Amino acid sequence: MKNNEAPLSIRLLKVRKTIYQKSNLFNGRHKKMLGITHLRHISLITPNFEEQAKFYEKVWGLDRVDVPEEENTVYFRGAGPEHHILSLYKGAKRGLHHISFGMVDKNAVDRAAEILQSKGVRIIEQPGYLDEAGAGYGLRFIDPENRVIELSAWVEVQTSIWNKKNVDPVKLNHVVMNTKNLDMIVEFYTNVLGFKVTDWSEHQMSFLRCNRKHHSIAFNQDEHASVNHIAYEVDSVDELMRGISNVRKAGLSELWGPGRHGPGDNIFCYFQDPGGFVMEYTCYLETIEDESEWRARVWKRVPHLMDQWGVAGPPKPEARKAMGGEPDLGWVDSKVDVLLMGGNEIKDRVEKDLIR
Numbered sequence: 001m002k003n004n005e006a007p008l009s010i011r012l013l014k015v016r017k018t019i020y021q022k023s024n025l026f027n028g029r030h031k032k033m034l035g036i037t038h039l040r041h042i043s044l045i046t047p048n049f050e051e052q053a054k055f056y057e058k059v060w061g062l063d064r065v066d067v068p069e070e071e072n073t074v075y076f077r078g079a080g081p082e083h084h085i086l087s088l089y090k091g092a093k094r095g096l097h098h099i100s101f102g103m104v105d106k107n108a109v110d111r112a113a114e115i116l117q118s119k120g121v122r123i124i125e126q127p128g129y130l131d132e133a134g135a136g137y138g139l140r141f142i143d144p145e146n147r148v149i150e151l152s153a154w155v156e157v158q159t160s161i162w163n164k165k166n167v168d169p170v171k172l173n174h175v176v177m178n179t180k181n182l183d184m185i186v187e188f189y190t191n192v193l194g195f196k197v198t199d200w201s202e203h204q205m206s207f208l209r210c211n212r213k214h215h216s217i218a219f220n221q222d223e224h225a226s227v228n229h230i231a232y233e234v235d236s237v238d239e240l241m242r243g244i245s246n247v248r249k250a251g252l253s254e255l256w257g258p259g260r261h262g263p264g265d266n267i268f269c270y271f272q273d274p275g276g277f278v279m280e281y282t283c284y285l286e287t288i289e290d291e292s293e294w295r296a297r298v299w300k301r302v303p304h305l306m307d308q309w310g311v312a313g314p315p316k317p318e319a320r321k322a323m324g325g326e327p328d329l330g331w332v333d334s335k336v337d338v339l340l341m342g343g344n345e346i347k348d349r350v351e352k353d354l355i356r
Helices: 008-029 049-060 106-118 182-192 237-249 317-324 334-342 344-355
Strands: 038-046 073-077 086-090 095-102 123-129 137-142 148-153 171-179 196-201 205-209 217-221 226-233 256-260 267-272 278-283 297-299
Touching (some): 038 171, 095 226, 106 123, 171 182, 171 317, 182 196, 182 205, 182 217, 226 317, 237 267, 278 317
Parallel strands (some): 038 086, 196 297, 226 278
Antiparallel strands (some): 123 137, 205 217, 256 267
16 A cells, blocks of 8 residues: 555545545436426347347247237236337347336426426427327436436227236336446436335446336446446236246246345346346335435445345356446437427438438
8 A cells, every 4th residue: 555545444435535525416406397207118229129029029028018019029018007018129239229207297397398398308209199009198308328218198008907917017117228427317317217226336337217116227346338227117026937937947047046145125136138238127126214304325236235145246247247238329310309390200211220
């Protein structure tokens, strides 16, 4: 150690203090709240379309939504009322198509558009009635790393009887994205979109919430932007264990888990689907009981906090590699701007480019 350098323990305390101060700063800036209520669904682009769709229907436990035929697109619902929680688009390279969050009503969507425009956010689909399955009223914009984010209200809910199985994923619990710039993206999602920082995993991950659940979206510092993993909620640890059995019978094995995380306190088990995306069964995610009392914590990245049970331990190199994904620059290009004047035919042409 150099003579003028503080001991390691003191330096770590300073780092934790800085992160804590940043989280409180992020949580205090968003004066104009967008009013995001919950995570609706995620849409993925995959070149392994048929095999991946079969996996989610036959193995993972989702039901295919009965909608008019859409070429190269399929929608899946969970046991809950959300119209769909996953959609797959056939494309030449895997990546994120969009993430959808719910809002209360049409007025909330219109107000969100005004706030986003006032902050210089690029809206690629102005507020209007959506042309995807489930319909509703919404808008789409891109975040600073070119992810497409959808905000919607009045989306159809499922009223048909659920096809009960031995594992019934209820809803999308959370999504985790990799980012090249953790501070920048957390600043955007808190200051612009109104999320709150619940916890940090040192300065590697940040967990953000839009309601009382510990997190709906989280970000992991990496060398590129990409999908890290997608978590589906089941009702109990028994269901989660039966899910492991189902996946094993399909010839796949666990990527990481089962175990119990420190941040979020949720039980987990991770797998990799046929398209290369990492997905998770999870249950018992922590709930924020008193918003006024909650202060973001900074968790150390040590094995017994990554998995409190000590069964799974930290993720192995192959798990980290899978969760790193492939660099995803996003599918939006300059042609989409024409949508503001040219109507949905431009959107159709751009999305068809995905499958070429």
